[in-house]
Amino acid sequence: MRELVAVDTSPSSAPKHGQPVIRMNHDTLYSILIVDLSTSAVVTFPDVGHRFLSLEMLSETHDSFPSVYKPGKYLLTWTKNGCSCTPPCRTTTKTGAACTAFGTRYAFLLLRTLADAANATDIAAAHDAQDAFAVRQKSPGKWEVPEWNQTELSRIRTNLQDLQAMSTTPATYGFFTGPEKIDHLYGLLNVAAGWGGVPPKDQTYVFWSSGGEPGDFAITVPEVPVEANGFWSITVYNKEGFMFADPSNYNSAAQGSQGKNRDGSTTVYFGSCDDPKRQKPSKAHCLPIQQGWGMVMRFFRPAEAILDGTWVPPKPSSKKHG
Known part of the structure; x- marks a missing residue:
């Protein structure tokens, strides 16, 4: 993107290519x-009821602020003007x-914006929620950044990913804790592993790798404590680290009333998705x-x-091919 004048609202989730x-x-x-803060901006966060809607904010240096969930207006600035705090920071103005x-x-x-991909009515309501989100400023500014060397970027990212794999970074990590508490070493490693991460109170991540182990896998997730x-x-x-293209269009599974077992848990299968036994309760739960x-x-x-x-997430178990 170059000239940035409006919110880029995508009706579809992440592409495979x-x-x-x-x-x-x-x-x-x-x-x-991406907002050019040469002039301050005001974000209007809509009231969408119980639907999950979160606004993540990042600086150029990946200072990750706590996500926003409550409807209202939010002021964004480059410097301390209007905020009365030393950036990067967040505060409350005299007007509240x-x-x-x-x-x-x-x-x-x-x-x-959370949406049920299998429900056209819910998708339409989610699009309405997206459309109600707005950003206003006197001038949209310009996109003026260096022409970064993408070859060098890829090489540096690969090296950082290798270092992260050999580090003591916890499996469940939250190093996107900035700006005032960020650990810059782990922050750099985890930005390379997953750019756009947020503080742990907003999202917590668990990484797991098959390590090249052959066979099919499954995981049963008990009821998860969320706020x-x-x-x-x-x-x-x-x-x-990229989603791979697959004709079934299934790269992910999420909790949902249609996918729960009798005890409230959810089972997700990995591999051999042509097996009818691995398509229950739905095809969407076999990846x-x-x-x-x-x-x-x-x-x-x-x-x-x-x-x-206190709550420990489960790990996939394998069923090796004979």
């Missing part, structure tokens, strides 16, 4: 905007408005896999039991 960053997902619909000072010219906004309208999901990736695949389990608005480690 041309994914701009690694470890994207199909969990929600996305509205994405929330103000975020990014400390960088550009701010990245990502609106996540308010939070939810969980599982997404599979190739060894480079095709490739050699070297891995998965990320995401918890949106996790409860304290997840954050403090």
Whole structure:
């Protein structure tokens, strides 16, 4: 994108080809905007009832602010003007408005809207929620950034991913805790592993890799402790961290009343999705896999039991081919 003048509201979730960053997902619909804060901006966050709707805010240096869930108006600035705090920071103005000072010219906004892909009525309602989100400013500004060397970028990212794989980074991590608490070393490693991550109270991530082990897998997830309208999901990736193309269009599974077992748990299968036994309760709960695949389990608005480690997420178990 160059001239940025309006919110880019996508009616579809992440594409399987041309994914701009690694470890994207199909969990929600996305509205994405880069804001030039040469002039301040005001975000209008709509009231959408109980539907999960979150607004993520990132600076150019990936300072990750707590996500926004409540309807209202939010002021965004480059410097401390209007916020009365030293950026990067967030505070409340004298009028009671929330103000975020990014400390960088550009701010990245990502609106996540939950929708039931199998329900046309719900999709339409989700699109209405997206359309109600607005950003206003006197001038939209310009997109003026260096022409970064993509070859060098890929090489650096690969090296960081290798370092992260050999580090002591916890499986359930939340190093997107900035801006005031960010651990810059782990922050750099995890940005390379999953750009766009948010603080642990907003999303917590569990990475798992098959390590090249052959065979089919399954995982049964008990009821997950989440706050308010939070939810969980599982997404599979190739060894480079990208969703792979598959005719079935299934790269991820999420919680849902149609996919629960009698005890409230949810079973997700990996591989051999032509087997009718692995298509229950629905085909959407069997995810095709490739050699070297891995998965990320995401918890949106996790409860304290997840954050403090009291609730331990399960791991896939394998069924090796004879």
